[in-house]
Amino acid sequence: xxxxxxxxxxGVGLTKTFGMGxxxxxxxxxxxxxxxxxxxxxxxxxxxxxxxxxxKLLLGLINETEGSVEFLGKKRDIxxxxxxxxYWKSIxxxxxxxxxxxxxxxxxxxxxxxxIHMRGGKNLPQxxxxxxxxxxxxxxxxxxxxxxxxxxxxxSGGQMQRLMIARIFLLKPKILIADEPTSMIxxxxxxxxxxxxxxxxxxxxxxxxxxxxxIGLAYYxxxxxxxxxxxxxxxxxxxxxxxxxxxAAYTKRLISDVPKIYEEWDLSTV
Amino acid sequence: xxxxxxxVRDLTTKYITRFREDVYAVDHVSLKVEEGKSLGIAxxxxxxxxxxxxxxxxxxxxxxxxxxGDIIIDGRNISGMNPDDVRRSILGTEIAxxxxxxxxxxxxxQKVIHFVEDVIQxxxxxxxxKEIYELASERFHLLGLPPEVLQKYPVxxxxxxxxxxxxxxxxILGPKVLIADEPSSALxxxxxxxxxxxxxxxxESGLIxxxxxxxxxxxxxxxxxxxxxxxxxxxxxxxxxxxxAVFDPLHPYSKGLMGSIIVPEAGLREHKLTxxxxxxxxxxxxxxxxxxxxxxxxxxxxxxxxxxxxxxxGVGRTYRCILTESELREVYKNAA
Ligand SMILES: Nc1ncnc2c1ncn2[C@@H]1O[C@H](COP(=O)(O)OP(=O)(O)OP(=O)(O)O)[C@@H](O)[C@H]1O
Ligand SMILES: Nc1ncnc2c1ncn2[C@@H]1O[C@H](COP(=O)(O)OP(=O)(O)OP(=O)(O)O)[C@@H](O)[C@H]1O
Ligand SMILES: [Mg+2]
Ligand SMILES: [Mg+2]
Numbered sequence: 001x002x003x004x005x006x007x008x009x010x011g012v013g014l015t016k017t018f019g020m021g022x023x024x025x026x027x028x029x030x031x032x033x034x035x036x037x038x039x040x041x042x043x044x045x046x047x048x049x050x051x052x053x054x055x056k057l058l059l060g061l062i063n064e065t066e067g068s069v070e071f072l073g074k075k076r077d078i079x080x081x082x083x084x085x086x087y088w089k090s091i092x093x094x095x096x097x098x099x100x101x102x103x104x105x106x107x108x109x110x111x112x113x114x115x116i117h118m119r120g121g122k123n124l125p126q127x128x129x130x131x132x133x134x135x136x137x138x139x140x141x142x143x144x145x146x147x148x149x150x151x152x153x154x155x156s157g158g159q160m161q162r163l164m165i166a167r168i169f170l171l172k173p174k175i176l177i178a179d180e181p182t183s184m185i186x187x188x189x190x191x192x193x194x195x196x197x198x199x200x201x202x203x204x205x206x207x208x209x210x211x212x213x214x215i216g217l218a219y220y221x222x223x224x225x226x227x228x229x230x231x232x233x234x235x236x237x238x239x240x241x242x243x244x245x246x247x248a249a250y251t252k253r254l255i256s257d258v259p260k261i262y263e264e265w266d267l268s269t270v
Numbered sequence: 271x272x273x274x275x276x277x278v279r280d281l282t283t284k285y286i287t288r289f290r291e292d293v294y295a296v297d298h299v300s301l302k303v304e305e306g307k308s309l310g311i312a313x314x315x316x317x318x319x320x321x322x323x324x325x326x327x328x329x330x331x332x333x334x335x336x337x338x339g340d341i342i343i344d345g346r347n348i349s350g351m352n353p354d355d356v357r358r359s360i361l362g363t364e365i366a367x368x369x370x371x372x373x374x375x376x377x378x379x380q381k382v383i384h385f386v387e388d389v390i391q392x393x394x395x396x397x398x399x400k401e402i403y404e405l406a407s408e409r410f411h412l413l414g415l416p417p418e419v420l421q422k423y424p425v426x427x428x429x430x431x432x433x434x435x436x437x438x439x440x441x442i443l444g445p446k447v448l449i450a451d452e453p454s455s456a457l458x459x460x461x462x463x464x465x466x467x468x469x470x471x472x473x474e475s476g477l478i479x480x481x482x483x484x485x486x487x488x489x490x491x492x493x494x495x496x497x498x499x500x501x502x503x504x505x506x507x508x509x510x511x512x513x514x515a516v517f518d519p520l521h522p523y524s525k526g527l528m529g530s531i532i533v534p535e536a537g538l539r540e541h542k543l544t545x546x547x548x549x550x551x552x553x554x555x556x557x558x559x560x561x562x563x564x565x566x567x568x569x570x571x572x573x574x575x576x577x578x579x580x581x582x583x584g585v586g587r588t589y590r591c592i593l594t595e596s597e598l599r600e601v602y603k604n605a606a
Binding site: 046047048138141142143146156158159183184185186187188189190191192194195213214215216217218219220239240243244253254255257258259260261262265267269270 | 313315316428429456457462487490493536539545547548550
């Protein structure tokens with residue numbers, strides 16, 4: 001437990017609108033929140049509720065239509081390319097669609113090598129670099145020897161998602177935004193990866209913003225859960241409160257839709 | 271016992287890579303699916319689930335090759351059938367297949383009705399557009415999909431709607447077996463539930479006679495299937511009734527898999543998940559003994575010797591381990 005909670009990312013009336021007129025979509029609709037340093041936050045909602053858009057706003061990949069983002073208690077300034085680069089030193093992301101996230105001209109070992117260089121490991125001996133890469137791959141159940149010389153598009157979806165996590169293992173960022181990071185990974189490896197993300201928080205105080213539609217995962221990893229419905233945050237609180245004692249009708253429905261294993265799954269409600 | 275819709279005996283198939291190496295992704299697999307029943311297949315990424323799906327349809331196009339074994343669909347042995355004939359006379363009518371990520375692979379420039387025409391005309395070239403439309407809209411209606419969907423393009427449909435459309439189109443010819451490969455993994459819970467409901471309705475109404483359901487989402491598997499088969503590195507390691515496989519797994523790998531199920535229920539956060547560290551063996555050079563030995567918490571020196579055979583454990587239940595059922599239970603009790 002932390003004694004003093006320091007704000008890490010704050011959203012004030014944060015809004016993102018796409019299109020205009022009849023095709024206008026308010027993807028993120030006046031949301032307010034504060035994520036604290038070292039906190040694990042989950043953002044849960046159905047398809048189209050605005051989770052990925054919120055992640056992009058936090059990353060500074062798209063501009064807000066209204067409202068603002070505060071970073072470490074101050075208004076975030078990413079107005080120039082240089083300031084953006086600076087901001088991105090502390091924040092890393094794992095994207096929902098792993099296929100879109102790699103440069104297709106970069107081989108896999110180059111992707112991992114880049115991470116080592118970004119962490120100031122440029123002058124390490126080659127053997128040490130390889131050792132680090134092997135360790136990172138092993139962690140996510142990938143075999144380094146089988147990856148070298150391949151391009152990311154030669155991997156399966158699950159392998160690609162693991163490679164993303166291997167990058168995080170090497171980068172150890174201050175803030176990680178993970179958008180459905182394990183959707184294509186099987187249950188056994190998923191548990192290892194989630195445990196690792198939790199461990200990173202415990203060891204280096206990483207703030208984790210975990211985006212998912214899987215309520216079980218959200219419950220397993222997070223301190224705080226935010227529920228999003230059509231661009232708005234409809235419920236928030238500790239994981240136990242939100243998942244075990246939901247109040248919003250929307251949250252209740254989401255939870256009741258999850259397949260159960262210890263009781264009959266009610267399919268009559270669809 | 272119900273009528274057997276699909277039986278596979280000792281099927282072995284391989285990929286030949288561009289470096290001329292053999293990858294035995296399906297290794298001596300046997301299974302049976304009876305009328306009205308569904309079989310679930312679980313296992314780690316890369317263990318051969320999708321390859322098994324292609325193999326048991328007789329769908330052998332390079333780099334996938336048939337090696338040995340029998341495939342019997344509703345009494346008819348199709349092993350050795352020319353894959354082009356399989357495409358013509360098996361796919362759609364005998365076995366319908368929904369590949370992994372199918373919903374994202376639909377041709378974006380064609381309306382849904384066009385896919386229906388493709389499926390029906392491949393089987394019956396004389397069917398008219400009017401007949402096809404009538405059949406399709408009746409069927410869509412029956413399955414709770416608005417017939418207007420037929421006139422839409424894939425991009426105009428939400429993920430859940432797209433997946434249900436793919437399923438409805440795939441089974442339009444009333445196949446004996448439906449193979450669904452990860453049909454709901456990319457969907458949110460509510461759409462997932464609708465997909466599962468649809469599969470159930472298809473079984474109950476007899477529009478499909480039996481089903482094979484592949485997923486790594488174990489709670490889903492338990493809710494949808496009668497039997498579950500767990501694969502590891504190309505082999506079956508456990509096979510039995512769904513409740514046994516989930517609540518009382520015998521093989522150490524299934525044990526680990528079931529221990530990593532994540533459900534939002536009280537107590538989840540307190541009990542540690544049983545992650546299975548390590549990597550599956552390379553299928554080009556699998557170890558001679560037990561393939562799981564390298565990652566098994568309970569490994570013994572004997573495990574690394576000769577190949578481990580499937581053994582019986584209880585009625586209709588098999589598993590692949592050198593230990594007997596009672597030895598395994600003892601081991602698990604001591605570990606707890
Ligand atoms: N670039 C864009 N242009 C127009 N509309 C967009 C754009 N990006 C997102 N939207 C719309 O904004 C809404 C929110 O989308 P978003 O991708 O944030 O949802 P999500 O919660 O991440 O959904 P999913 O679970 O499917 O990933 C949707 O209605 C979507 O169609
Ligand atoms: N075209 C190919 N050439 C060579 N090897 C292949 C080919 N396709 C698949 N494999 C190998 O065969 C094995 C089984 O792959 P398969 O796609 O059947 O796994 P899976 O269990 O369906 O995995 P997932 O859960 O990721 O979908 C893997 O080790 C894979 O690397
Ligand atoms: Mg998204
Ligand atoms: Mg597969």
